[in-house]
Amino acid sequence: MGKQIITLTVNGEKHEVAAEPRELLVHTLRETLKLTGPHVGCETSHCGACTVDIDGKSVKSCTMFAAQADGAEITTIEGIATPDGMHVLQEMFREHHGLQCGFCTPGMITRAYRLLQENPNPTEEEVRFGIAGNLCRCTGYQNIVKAILAAAAELNASKEAAQ
Amino acid sequence: MIPSEFEYHRPGSIAAALAVLEEHGDDARVMAGGHSLIPMMKLRMADVPHLIDLQAITELKGIAVEGGTITIGAMTTQHELITSDELAAAAPIMREAALLIADPQVRYVGTIGGNVANGDPGNDMPGLMQCLDATFTLQGPDGTREVQARDFYEAAYMTDREDDEILTKISFAAPKGGQAYEKQKRKIGDYATAAAAVILEKVDGKVASASIAMTNLSDTPVFSADAGAALVGSDCGADAVSDAVSAMLGDIDPTEDNRGPVEFKKHVAGVILRRAIERAWSRA
Numbered sequence: 082m083g084k085q086i087i088t089l090t091v092n093g094e095k096h097e098v099a100a101e102p103r104e105l106l107v108h109t110l111r112e113t114l115k116l117t118g119p120h121v122g123c124e125t126s127h128c129g130a131c132t133v134d135i136d137g138k139s140v141k142s143c144t145m146f147a148a149q150a151d152g153a154e155i156t157t158i159e160g161i162a163t164p165d166g167m168h169v170l171q172e173m174f175r176e177h178h179g180l181q182c183g184f185c186t187p188g189m190i191t192r193a194y195r196l197l198q199e200n201p202n203p204t205e206e207e208v209r210f211g212i213a214g215n216l217c218r219c220t221g222y223q224n225i226v227k228a229i230l231a232a233a234a235e236l237n238a239s240k241e242a243a244q
Numbered sequence: 245m246i247p248s249e250f251e252y253h254r255p256g257s258i259a260a261a262l263a264v265l266e267e268h269g270d271d272a273r274v275m276a277g278g279h280s281l282i283p284m285m286k287l288r289m290a291d292v293p294h295l296i297d298l299q300a301i302t303e304l305k306g307i308a309v310e311g312g313t314i315t316i317g318a319m320t321t322q323h324e325l326i327t328s329d330e331l332a333a334a335a336p337i338m339r340e341a342a343l344l345i346a347d348p349q350v351r352y353v354g355t356i357g358g359n360v361a362n363g364d365p366g367n368d369m370p371g372l373m374q375c376l377d378a379t380f381t382l383q384g385p386d387g388t389r390e391v392q393a394r395d396f397y398e399a400a401y402m403t404d405r406e407d408d409e410i411l412t413k414i415s416f417a418a419p420k421g422g423q424a425y426e427k428q429k430r431k432i433g434d435y436a437t438a439a440a441a442v443i444l445e446k447v448d449g450k451v452a453s454a455s456i457a458m459t460n461l462s463d464t465p466v467f468s469a470d471a472g473a474a475l476v477g478s479d480c481g482a483d484a485v486s487d488a489v490s491a492m493l494g495d496i497d498p499t500e501d502n503r504g505p506v507e508f509k510k511h512v513a514g515v516i517l518r519r520a521i522e523r524a525w526s527r528a
């Protein structure tokens with residue numbers, strides 16, 4: 082049960098990494114690829130701090146073996162920013178004080194990124210339901226929800242302006 | 245938390261998966277989304293020397309609605325159930341229940357097959373499948389066989405599925421009438437303190453047929469034929485609903501845990517069943 086070679090495309094870059102079958106994806110990302118944005122929080126699939134985007138789905142990377150992701154396309158918080166600077170979600174989290182300690186933030190933003198891809202114009206309730214798999218113990222969620230709603234408005238406005 | 249060592253298999257067909265199961269016997273286990281199994285492996289409550297990941301088997305995926313029958317491949321995720329407009333039109337209770345399972349991340353990965361085959365009394369789909377009178381298809385070395393959801397569950401994590409079989413698909417007739425899935429949970433992601441699946445058919449203002457099943461109130465899901473029978477022929481008024489609740493309370497067998505003592509669970513079961521009946525009737 083030695084290591085096997087798996088292929089992961091992470092933030093647009095293809096990697097071949099050696100991993101034991103029992104290695105969790107979050108450890109491959111953090112320890113082999115040095116992408117420390119996905120955080121190891123509860124380790125029991127509850128907190129969402131390890132959330133990454135895999136083939137267009139938000140996934141808790143502590144509850145998936147790296148071997149399961151062999152062949153997948155993965156986006157972590159490190160891949161959310163654009164060459165022009167921070168992603169609108171990141172800007173809005175800063176602007177609206179959507180974080181205090183910051184531990185949950187990479188997972189929150191990565192999850193919110195997928196949420197807005199699927200529902201570009203969510204209500205407050207839909208945002209709250211959509212981030213229900215991500216726990217924050219600082220903010221009481223108020224400013225996180227505000228930040229995501231503001232980012233949605235901003236993204237929609239720039240889409241309209243582009244048309 | 246790291247599980248103990250195992251060998252990882254990703255077969256591309258049901259036949260190939262069955263071959264790995266046959267080769268390794270008790271040492272092998274199939275995994276659907278893994279969101280029940282992987283946490284158990286991490287806690288070392290499950291030891292799986294040969295893990296068979298079913299993700300590459302395309303014949304296990306998909307939703308089909310044909311001639312009034314709904315067929316769902318075992319590897320269909322909760323997210324796919326929720327986003328299927330065809331399924332929501334044919335059996336709206338499926339979307340209603342799936343939205344109450346776990347959280348968005350888990351629903352992207354967690355599957356209906358894993359949910360029904362795991363035999364965890366906390367899972368929501370087994371009770372719903374009993375309410376819908378669904379049929380499970382199992383495939384093993386000797387071919388395929390069908391089992392009714394109402395006959396499938398034996399005890400917690402014990403089902404009619406043999407170790408060398410894979411649950412491949414689920415099918416049921418598109419339900420007629422009003423449907424409701426009601427669930428009380430302490431927080432998002434928790435299993436039910438009590439949940440109820442109810443389908444009621446209304447003819448001339450009376451209940452023509454009723455199907456009622458309860459979740460997490462025994463070591464298996466509980467299909468309560470008596471609760472349904474208490475409603476049939478009535479106008480679904482207060483007395484009939486109370487009779488249905490009494491009948492249901494006679495069929496469940498909750499145990500005390502961190503969701504509360506037995507009396508509390510029975511109380512919540514009654515409240516939840518009343519709400520589900522009311523909502524199903526309003527939609528009938």
